[in-house]
Amino acid sequence: MIKLGVSSCLIGQEVRYDATHCYDSYLVEILGKQFQLVPVCPEMEIGMGTPRETVRLVGDAANPRLIAPESKTDWTQEMRAWTVKRVRELVAENLSGFVFKNRSPSCGLANVKIYPNTGSVSQIGRGIFAAELVRQFPSLPVTEAEQLQDPTVRQDFLERILAYSPSR
Secondary structure, eight states, X not given: OOEEEEEGGGGTOOOSTTSOOOOOHIIIIIIHHHSEEEEEOHHHHTTOOSSOOOOEEESOTTSOEXXXXXXXXXXXXXXXXXHHHHXXXXXXXXXXXXXXXXXXXXXXXXXXXXXXXXXXXXXXXXXXXXXXXXXHOTTXXXXXXXXXXXXXXXHHHHHHHHHHOTTO
């Protein structure tokens, strides 16, 4: 079966900062019948737990830091080390695509807020995990769950997955 990586919260796992999920019925009930879904939650997998303090990207868009604003805890080193290891593991999984949670500081593919060291949003970028996966696998079909609501984008993504799939 063709494997599709997904942000864990999208398939109903209660892994978000507030111990909730963002269940995506299309992803689970339609794509989940056609593809083997491989869940990934960077925050949980680096040991942040749930519920947890929110985190945000801070600093330069090219090299942002992952900071918990209330406690000032810096999760950047843990996230970057885990990301390198996890991307290697996903290579071994032979993924044919990935569906990310939009606007997530780890999994957002686009439009992720990046805050200056003090003050309000100053830039927009990618989540740390999403950026690394795309950097290492630029031809891997990727999208955000929110984009799959558009039938044209959805069809294009499915065609790219099938064309990319090593099993075809």
